[in-house]
Amino acid sequence: MRRRDFVQRLPVIGSGLFLGASGLTLQACGGIAYLAPTTAPGRLTVPRAALEAEGEAFVQAPGMSRPIYVRRAGPDGVVALLASCTHNGCQPSPVGGRLLCPCHGSEFSLEGRVLQGPAERPLTRYEVTEEAGDVVIWLDRVVGA
Numbered sequence: 001m002r003r004r005d006f007v008q009r010l011p012v013i014g015s016g017l018f019l020g021a022s023g024l025t026l027q028a029c030g031g032i033a034y035l036a037p038t039t040a041p042g043r044l045t046v047p048r049a050a051l052e053a054e055g056e057a058f059v060q061a062p063g064m065s066r067p068i069y070v071r072r073a074g075p076d077g078v079v080a081l082l083a084s085c086t087h088n089g090c091q092p093s094p095v096g097g098r099l100l101c102p103c104h105g106s107e108f109s110l111e112g113r114v115l116q117g118p119a120e121r122p123l124t125r126y127e128v129t130e131e132a133g134d135v136v137i138w139l140d141r142v143v144g145a
Protein backbone atom coordinates (compact mmCIF):
# COMPACT_ATOMS: atom_id res chain seq x y z
CA MET A 1 0.00 0.00 0.00
CA ARG A 2 1.36 3.38 -0.93
CA ARG A 3 1.67 6.06 1.75
CA ARG A 4 -0.86 8.28 -0.02
CA ASP A 5 -3.42 5.46 -0.12
CA PHE A 6 -2.93 4.73 3.58
CA VAL A 7 -3.18 8.34 4.70
CA GLN A 8 -6.26 8.95 2.55
CA ARG A 9 -8.08 6.20 4.44
CA LEU A 10 -7.59 7.92 7.76
CA PRO A 11 -9.95 10.63 8.96
CA VAL A 12 -8.22 13.89 9.79
CA ILE A 13 -8.75 14.94 13.41
CA GLY A 14 -6.42 17.93 13.56
CA SER A 15 -3.44 19.38 11.81
CA GLY A 16 -0.90 16.59 11.42
CA LEU A 17 -2.88 14.22 13.62
CA PHE A 18 -4.85 11.27 12.30
CA LEU A 19 -6.82 8.53 13.99
CA GLY A 20 -7.68 5.26 12.27
CA ALA A 21 -10.20 2.65 13.22
CA SER A 22 -7.52 0.59 14.98
CA GLY A 23 -6.57 3.47 17.28
CA LEU A 24 -3.38 4.07 15.33
CA THR A 25 -2.16 7.63 15.52
CA LEU A 26 0.05 9.09 12.87
CA GLN A 27 1.68 12.38 13.60
CA ALA A 28 4.20 13.83 11.21
CA CYS A 29 7.09 15.64 12.87
CA GLY A 30 10.11 16.82 10.93
CA GLY A 31 9.40 14.46 8.07
CA ILE A 32 9.14 11.23 10.03
CA ALA A 33 5.84 9.82 11.24
CA TYR A 34 5.05 8.94 14.82
CA LEU A 35 3.00 5.77 15.23
CA ALA A 36 1.06 5.17 18.44
CA PRO A 37 1.26 1.46 19.23
CA THR A 38 -1.07 -0.93 20.94
CA THR A 39 0.61 -1.73 24.23
CA ALA A 40 0.84 -4.88 26.32
CA PRO A 41 3.33 -5.81 29.04
CA GLY A 42 6.76 -5.98 27.44
CA ARG A 43 5.59 -5.28 23.91
CA LEU A 44 4.43 -2.63 21.50
CA THR A 45 2.46 -3.48 18.37
CA VAL A 46 1.87 -1.45 15.22
CA PRO A 47 0.12 -2.53 12.02
CA ARG A 48 2.62 -3.67 9.40
CA ALA A 49 0.77 -1.61 6.78
CA ALA A 50 1.45 1.57 8.75
CA LEU A 51 5.19 0.89 8.85
CA GLU A 52 5.25 -0.17 5.21
CA ALA A 53 3.47 3.04 4.26
CA GLU A 54 6.11 5.12 6.00
CA GLY A 55 9.23 2.99 5.49
CA GLU A 56 10.50 4.25 8.82
CA ALA A 57 8.79 5.79 11.82
CA PHE A 58 9.08 6.61 15.47
CA VAL A 59 6.88 4.45 17.68
CA GLN A 60 5.98 6.08 20.96
CA ALA A 61 3.57 4.96 23.63
CA PRO A 62 2.35 7.18 26.48
CA GLY A 63 4.91 7.35 29.26
CA MET A 64 7.94 6.66 27.09
CA SER A 65 10.56 9.39 27.42
CA ARG A 66 12.02 8.53 24.01
CA PRO A 67 10.42 6.84 21.00
CA ILE A 68 11.64 3.74 19.23
CA TYR A 69 12.97 4.22 15.72
CA VAL A 70 11.59 1.45 13.51
CA ARG A 71 12.35 0.69 9.89
CA ARG A 72 12.10 -2.14 7.42
CA ALA A 73 15.64 -3.44 6.95
CA GLY A 74 14.81 -5.75 4.06
CA PRO A 75 12.29 -8.41 3.17
CA ASP A 76 13.09 -10.47 6.25
CA GLY A 77 13.44 -7.99 9.03
CA VAL A 78 12.50 -4.88 10.92
CA VAL A 79 14.98 -2.96 13.06
CA ALA A 80 13.77 -1.28 16.27
CA LEU A 81 16.16 1.04 18.13
CA LEU A 82 15.55 3.10 21.24
CA ALA A 83 16.02 6.68 20.05
CA SER A 84 18.03 7.67 23.08
CA CYS A 85 21.66 8.59 22.48
CA THR A 86 24.00 6.52 24.62
CA HIS A 87 26.16 9.57 25.26
CA ASN A 88 23.69 11.66 27.22
CA GLY A 89 20.16 10.67 26.25
CA CYS A 90 19.20 13.11 23.50
CA GLN A 91 17.01 11.87 20.67
CA PRO A 92 18.83 11.02 17.43
CA SER A 93 16.90 11.28 14.17
CA PRO A 94 17.44 9.74 10.74
CA VAL A 95 19.31 11.96 8.31
CA GLY A 96 20.96 10.73 5.14
CA GLY A 97 21.08 7.07 6.07
CA ARG A 98 22.31 7.62 9.63
CA LEU A 99 20.87 8.50 12.98
CA LEU A 100 22.28 11.85 14.08
CA CYS A 101 22.22 13.14 17.61
CA PRO A 102 21.58 16.89 17.71
CA CYS A 103 23.24 17.47 21.08
CA HIS A 104 26.93 16.66 20.60
CA GLY A 105 27.10 15.14 17.13
CA SER A 106 27.16 11.39 17.69
CA GLU A 107 26.22 9.36 14.64
CA PHE A 108 24.78 5.86 14.55
CA SER A 109 24.16 3.45 11.69
CA LEU A 110 20.56 2.52 10.98
CA GLU A 111 21.32 -0.71 12.86
CA GLY A 112 22.43 1.28 15.92
CA ARG A 113 26.23 0.97 15.67
CA VAL A 114 28.33 3.98 16.68
CA LEU A 115 29.82 5.66 13.61
CA GLN A 116 31.07 8.77 15.38
CA GLY A 117 31.33 9.75 19.04
CA PRO A 118 31.25 11.03 21.63
CA ALA A 119 28.82 8.13 22.17
CA GLU A 120 30.74 4.91 22.75
CA ARG A 121 27.95 2.35 22.98
CA PRO A 122 25.40 1.33 20.33
CA LEU A 123 21.74 2.25 20.57
CA THR A 124 19.56 -0.24 22.39
CA ARG A 125 18.06 -2.61 19.82
CA TYR A 126 14.94 -4.67 20.47
CA GLU A 127 13.84 -7.97 19.01
CA VAL A 128 11.04 -7.61 16.48
CA THR A 129 8.61 -10.23 15.24
CA GLU A 130 5.85 -10.03 12.66
CA GLU A 131 2.54 -11.63 13.49
CA ALA A 132 -0.75 -11.59 11.58
CA GLY A 133 -0.20 -8.27 9.88
CA ASP A 134 1.40 -6.62 12.89
CA VAL A 135 4.94 -5.66 13.83
CA VAL A 136 5.69 -6.51 17.47
CA ILE A 137 8.55 -4.80 19.33
CA TRP A 138 9.67 -6.80 22.36
CA LEU A 139 10.84 -4.33 25.01
CA ASP A 140 12.14 -7.08 27.28
CA ARG A 141 14.26 -8.69 24.54
CA VAL A 142 17.32 -6.57 23.83
CA VAL A 143 19.36 -7.77 20.85
CA GLY A 144 23.12 -8.00 21.33
CA ALA A 145 22.97 -7.19 25.04
Ligand code: FES
Residues within 6 Å of the ligand: 085, 086, 087, 088, 089, 090, 101, 102, 103, 104, 105, 106, 117, 118, 119
Ligand atom coordinates in the same frame (compact mmCIF):
# COMPACT_ATOMS: atom_id res chain seq x y z
S1 FES B 1 23.69 13.19 23.86
FE1 FES B 1 24.06 12.46 21.84
S2 FES B 1 26.05 13.10 21.39
FE2 FES B 1 25.74 13.79 23.41
